[in-house]
Amino acid sequence: MTSMPFEDKKKSRVTLLDVARRANVSRATASLVIRKSPLVGADTRARVEQAMRELGYVYNMGAARLRAERSHTVGVIVPNLTNPFFAELLSGIEAVIDSAGMVVILANSGDLVERQDMVMRRMREHGVDGVIICPAAGTEPAFLHQLADWDLPLVQVLRQISEEVDYAGSDYAAGMRQAVDYLASLGHRTIAFAVHGPIHSAYRERVEGFCDAMQSRGLDPNLIVGLPIQIGEIADAAHLLFGEGEQPTAVICFNDVIALGLSAGLYDRGLKVGENFSLIGFDDVTDAEAMRPRLTSVSTGPVAIGGNAARLLLDRLADPIRPSHRVVNETVLHIRQSCGPVAVSALQQSR
Amino acid sequence: MTSMPFEDKKKSRVTLLDVARRANVSRATASLVIRKSPLVGADTRARVEQAMRELGYVYNMGAARLRAERSHTVGVIVPNLTNPFFAELLSGIEAVIDSAGMVVILANSGDLVERQDMVMRRMREHGVDGVIICPAAGTEPAFLHQLADWDLPLVQVLRQISEEVDYAGSDYAAGMRQAVDYLASLGHRTIAFAVHGPIHSAYRERVEGFCDAMQSRGLDPNLIVGLPIQIGEIADAAHLLFGEGEQPTAVICFNDVIALGLSAGLYDRGLKVGENFSLIGFDDVTDAEAMRPRLTSVSTGPVAIGGNAARLLLDRLADPIRPSHRVVNETVLHIRQSCGPVAVSALQQSR
Numbered sequence: 001m002t003s004m005p006f007e008d009k010k011k012s013r014v015t016l017l018d019v020a021r022r023a024n025v026s027r028a029t030a031s032l033v034i035r036k037s038p039l040v041g042a043d044t045r046a047r048v049e050q051a052m053r054e055l056g057y058v059y060n061m062g063a064a065r066l067r068a069e070r071s072h073t074v075g076v077i078v079p080n081l082t083n084p085f086f087a088e089l090l091s092g093i094e095a096v097i098d099s100a101g102m103v104v105i106l107a108n109s110g111d112l113v114e115r116q117d118m119v120m121r122r123m124r125e126h127g128v129d130g131v132i133i134c135p136a137a138g139t140e141p142a143f144l145h146q147l148a149d150w151d152l153p154l155v156q157v158l159r160q161i162s163e164e165v166d167y168a169g170s171d172y173a174a175g176m177r178q179a180v181d182y183l184a185s186l187g188h189r190t191i192a193f194a195v196h197g198p199i200h201s202a203y204r205e206r207v208e209g210f211c212d213a214m215q216s217r218g219l220d221p222n223l224i225v226g227l228p229i230q231i232g233e234i235a236d237a238a239h240l241l242f243g244e245g246e247q248p249t250a251v252i253c254f255n256d257v258i259a260l261g262l263s264a265g266l267y268d269r270g271l272k273v274g275e276n277f278s279l280i281g282f283d284d285v286t287d288a289e290a291m292r293p294r295l296t297s298v299s300t301g302p303v304a305i306g307g308n309a310a311r312l313l314l315d316r317l318a319d320p321i322r323p324s325h326r327v328v329n330e331t332v333l334h335i336r337q338s339c340g341p342v343a344v345s346a347l348q349q350s351r
Numbered sequence: 352m353t354s355m356p357f358e359d360k361k362k363s364r365v366t367l368l369d370v371a372r373r374a375n376v377s378r379a380t381a382s383l384v385i386r387k388s389p390l391v392g393a394d395t396r397a398r399v400e401q402a403m404r405e406l407g408y409v410y411n412m413g414a415a416r417l418r419a420e421r422s423h424t425v426g427v428i429v430p431n432l433t434n435p436f437f438a439e440l441l442s443g444i445e446a447v448i449d450s451a452g453m454v455v456i457l458a459n460s461g462d463l464v465e466r467q468d469m470v471m472r473r474m475r476e477h478g479v480d481g482v483i484i485c486p487a488a489g490t491e492p493a494f495l496h497q498l499a500d501w502d503l504p505l506v507q508v509l510r511q512i513s514e515e516v517d518y519a520g521s522d523y524a525a526g527m528r529q530a531v532d533y534l535a536s537l538g539h540r541t542i543a544f545a546v547h548g549p550i551h552s553a554y555r556e557r558v559e560g561f562c563d564a565m566q567s568r569g570l571d572p573n574l575i576v577g578l579p580i581q582i583g584e585i586a587d588a589a590h591l592l593f594g595e596g597e598q599p600t601a602v603i604c605f606n607d608v609i610a611l612g613l614s615a616g617l618y619d620r621g622l623k624v625g626e627n628f629s630l631i632g633f634d635d636v637t638d639a640e641a642m643r644p645r646l647t648s649v650s651t652g653p654v655a656i657g658g659n660a661a662r663l664l665l666d667r668l669a670d671p672i673r674p675s676h677r678v679v680n681e682t683v684l685h686i687r688q689s690c691g692p693v694a695v696s697a698l699q700q701s702r
Contacts, residue, residue, distance in 0.1 A: 073473050075456075081441055082637075087432040094459065098466075103473045105426075106457040108445065115449075122424050122454045126477035232640030260641045267643040286433075287638070289583030290611045292618045 014055045015149040016321075022051035027145065028164045031321045072102045074313060075123040075131040079111035082231075083257050084285045085302050086134075089157070092306020093132060100314055102129070109136045111198055117143075124152060130317055132309045134158045137198035153316040157309040159200045160326075166316055168309035168327045170300040172202055173209030175331030179252045179280045179298050180213035182333055187342040188278060192223040192241050192248040194258050196234075206254060206282070223248055227258055234261025235268060249342045250278035256285045259295055263338075278339035284332075293337035301329045365406045366500040367672075373402035378496065379515045382672050423453045425664060426474040426482040430462035433582075434608050435636045436653050437485075440508070443657020444483060451665055453480070460487045462549055468494075475503060481664045485509045488549035504667040508660040510551045517667055518677045519660035521651040523553055524560030526682030530603045530631045530649050531564035533684055538693040539629060543574040543592050543599040545609050547585075557605060557633070574599055578609055585612025586619060600693045601629035607636045610646055614689075629690035635683075644688035652680045 020030040025044060032040045033048040040048075051057070074097050078086045090106065097104050107123065109116035116136040123131060130153035135144070141162040147154050148165060155166040183191050193210045197203065207224065214221035225240050234257075241248055241262075253259040259281030263273055271277040274293040281288055281297030288295040308327040315322070371381035376395060383391045384399040391399075402408070425448050429437045441457065448455050458474065460467035467487040474482060481504035486495070492513040498505050499516060506517040534542050544561045548554065558575065565572035576591050585608075592599055592613075604610040610632030614624055622628040625644040632639055632648030639646040659678040666673070 071473070071476065073477065081432070081438040082435065084433065084435065087438075090432055090459065094461075103470055104458065105470075105473070105477075106459070107455065108441065108457070110445075119454055119456075122422070122456070125422065126424065126456075230637065232637045235641060260638070264641045264643050286581065286583045287611070290586060290615045292615050 014057045016057070017145060017149040018055055019048060019051045019057045022055060023048040026164065027148070028323060032323060034321050035323070037323070070129055071127045073126075073128045074102055074104050074310070075120075075126075075128040076104055076106045077109050077116060077119055077123070077131065077133040078106065079109050079134055079136050081108050083255065084287045085255065085257075085283050085300075088285060088302035089134075089306040089309075092303035092308075093310045094306075095303075096307050096310035096314070111136045113138045113143075120147065124150070128152075130154065130313045132157050132313055135161045135200070137200040137203075151320065153313060153320060155309050155313045155316065157305060159202050161201070164324050166312040166325050168305050168312055169202070170305055170329040170331055172205040172300070172331070173212070175282065175298040175300060175333075176206055176209030176252070177213040178331060178333040179282070180210065180217070180219075182296075182335070183250045183252070183278060183280065183339065184217050184219070186250075186278065186339060188250040189219055189342070190223065190246045190248045190250075191219065192225055192251040193221075193254070194225050194227050194241065194251050194262060195254040196227045196229050196258060197254070203254075210252065220246075225251075227261070231257050231261045234258060235265035238262055238265025238269060250280070250339065252280045253282055256281040256283045256288045256295065256297055259297065259338075260287065260291065263291060263295070274337045274340050276340075276343050278342075280339060284334050291338075296336045296338045297334055299332045299334055301331070304329055365408045367408070368496060368500040369406055370399060370402045370408045373406060374399040377515060378499070379674060383674055385672050386674070388674070421480055422478045424477075424479045425453055425455050425661070426471075426477075426479040427455055427457045428460050428467060428470055428474070428482065428484040429457065430460050430485055430487050432459050434606065435638045436606065436608075436634050436651075439636055439653035440485075440657040440660075443654035443659075444661045445657075446654075447658050447661035447665070451661075462487045464489050464494075471498065475501070479503075481505065481668055483508050483660045483664055486512045486551070488551040488554075502671065504664060504671060506660050506664045506667065508656060510553050512552070515675050517663040517675050518679075519656050519663055520553070520678075521656055521680040521682055523556040523651070523682070524563070526633065526649040526651060526684075527557055527560030527603070528564040529682060529684040530633070531561065531568070531570075533647075533686070534601045534603070534629060534631065534690065535568050535570070537601075537629065537690060539601040540570055540693075541574065541597045541599045541601075542570065543576055543602040544572075544605070545576050545578050545592065545602050545613060546605040547578045547580050547609060548605070554605075561603065571597075576602075578612070582608050582612045585609060586616035589613055589616025589620060601631070601690065603631045604633055607632040607634045607639045607646065607648055610648065610689075611638065611642065614642060614646070625689045625691050627691075627694050629693075631690060635685050642689075647687045647689045648685055650683045650685050652682070655680055 016030050017027050020027045030048050033045050094104050107119040109119055113136050132155045134157050139161050144162045144165045157168050160167045211221040227234050227237050266273055266277055273279050281295045284297040284299035288297050367381050368378050371378045381399050384396050445455050458470040460470055464487050483506045485508050490512050495513045495516045508519050511518045562572040578585050578588050617624055617628055624630045632646045635648040635650035639648050
């Protein structure tokens with residue numbers, strides 16, 4: 001898998017990345033020079049301007065901004081459509097893009113880099129004005145930089161690959177801390193973390209957030225349990241929570257899909273969620289509202305994240321060379337009915 | 352809302368619909384004439400051929416088939432992405448379209464005709480090779496005919512607006528009969544039907560199927576209850592099942608989203624699904640596998656319908672003027688745990 005998989009139809013054109021490389025600075029720095037930012041020192045500025053002259057680089061901001069061939073279409077690429085989180089994210093994106101008189105077209109990468117390449121190539125061929133992408137696990141930063149250099153306005157959503165590309169997400173680590181703190185306040189000491197799916201930045205942020213929060217309370221963060229992707233298979237894998245070591249009295253779920261599946265699996269084992277076992281979801285999707293007992297979940301605010309990503313893209317379309325921006329939502333713990341104080345017997349056992 | 356909302360860039364070109372109108376036959380009949388089908392009588396054939404001559408109509412099948420400007424992209428337009436049914440439908444479409452070396456781009460009409468118009472126009476401008484559409488409620492047949500006449504290969508999925516356009520769906524009426532027959536076999540006589548959403552062909556087919564099945568058993572089909580669209584609001588509306596008349600002992604749900612929501616609402620009322628109240632879903636989405644008790648549901652086979660729609664579109668791309676085809680899946684009742692024999696007390700009350 002190469003990270004620059006497209007035939008570059010504009011190969012003869014000098015890009016900002018070419019300038020940055022020649023001047024031995026980052027693309028972001030080269031962009032700051034063009035914008036005449038005071039953040040760039042005189043030496044760096046001189047070096048970038050020399051590289052621009054040598055390469056014959058011209059950036060016509062007005063032309064880019066007023067580009068006549070706008071298609072009024074925004075491409076959105078997500079890794080997965082079966083998780084209701086993405087439907088909510090999309091509704092947030094659509095609300096903002098609609099208001100701007102533009103249309104969203106969506107593609108599913110299946111979290112596969114090869115498929116993402118193909119989908120992205122087609123979107124570019126179709127002339128979308130810009131793309132909001134939740135990068136497939138394993139996406140290289142160079143993939144995004146190449147797209148940015150093709151003047152394809154781009155926003156990363158949920159997962160971040162490059163600091164040089166706009167990003168909208170949520171503070172997953174803080175969300176994990178909220179979940180751990182809440183369970184600890186209820187007396188839980190052996191807390192499992194149920195995860196699934198491939199490794200990406202949002203995965204790492206959650207796992208690190210969980211481990212840090214557990215360790216800062218002197219609790220063992222090593223009960224991390226991998227579960228199947230398919231919701232129908234999660235229930236039958238609930239036994240994985242209960243291995244040979246200390247038995248957990250609570251589980252924090254990587255997302256609400258896992259919470260929904262585990263809720264069924266715990267029921268099958270005769271455990272009563274909210275009474276003798278505690279369960280916390282993550283994302284707080286609306287489907288969780290139909291769970292009984294009602295699911296306590298850390299809201300990552302999918303609709304809000306979608307709206308933020310869409311606004312970042314509109315800003316990027318209006319000003320293609322502004323420095324990259326990050327918008328990171330705060331998470332909110334919605335306490336409902338799925339957690340309770342640790343049972344005295346379990347407490348004695350786990351001490 | 353006009354039903355032909357697009358600026359027709361090919362206005363000067365004579366279309367098959369022009370020929371059909373001139374000859375006073377349907378577009379399907381004109382298509383059969385071009386294909387030299389034996390199903391068309393000599394008189395009709397002569398009339399169509401005369402119209403073709405008079406209008407100067409030429410259909411170059413080879414050119415259409417080998418069209419160089421193929422984008423290898425299929426547009427899919429769905430009314431709603433929050434119902435997991437559509438994610439499963441899409442996975443069925445993608446599996447087939449992927450195998451053909453093509454890419455799916457998706458758009459959400461929000462079940463709004465105006466939005467669907469805009470999305471469809473953009474897809475056409477982007478040069479998709481064909482479109483699979485679940486028409487928004489209120490879509491006029493003329494809308495689909497116009498698209499077909501622009502040589503945009505088209506397949507209707509789930510909802511049917513026109514017999515002249517390919518269609519992939521499921522036998523919803525037969526599915527309703529399976530649900531009613533099963534509940535009747537368990538002794539239920541007062542059975543509610545919980546619906547939501549706007550009126551379209553799939554809605555009508557289900558309601559008619561329910562009413563026919565109830566009436567053919569001498570049961571009252573009038574306990575049809577409208578519920579909110581949002582899953583989080585369905586539970587709180589469960590009381591609507593229990594009005595002033597006879598109290599139902601079972602409910603058939605329009606889809607599994609309703610089943611999921613009502614399951615929570617029945618729990619809130621102290622009813623035990625599968626014990627003293629019976630609940631049947633419709634669609635059998637994988638989310639239903641995480642319900643406890645496990646949901647009995649009529650499978651409409653979303654993945655299979657998606658695959659059928661994609662194959663219809665590929666066949667249509669290969670042969671743009673073949674007569675329209677219909678592929679209608681049989682439904683399967685998946686019996687799990689959410690229904691039980693009617694309680695004796697309820698039986699006495701309802702008789």
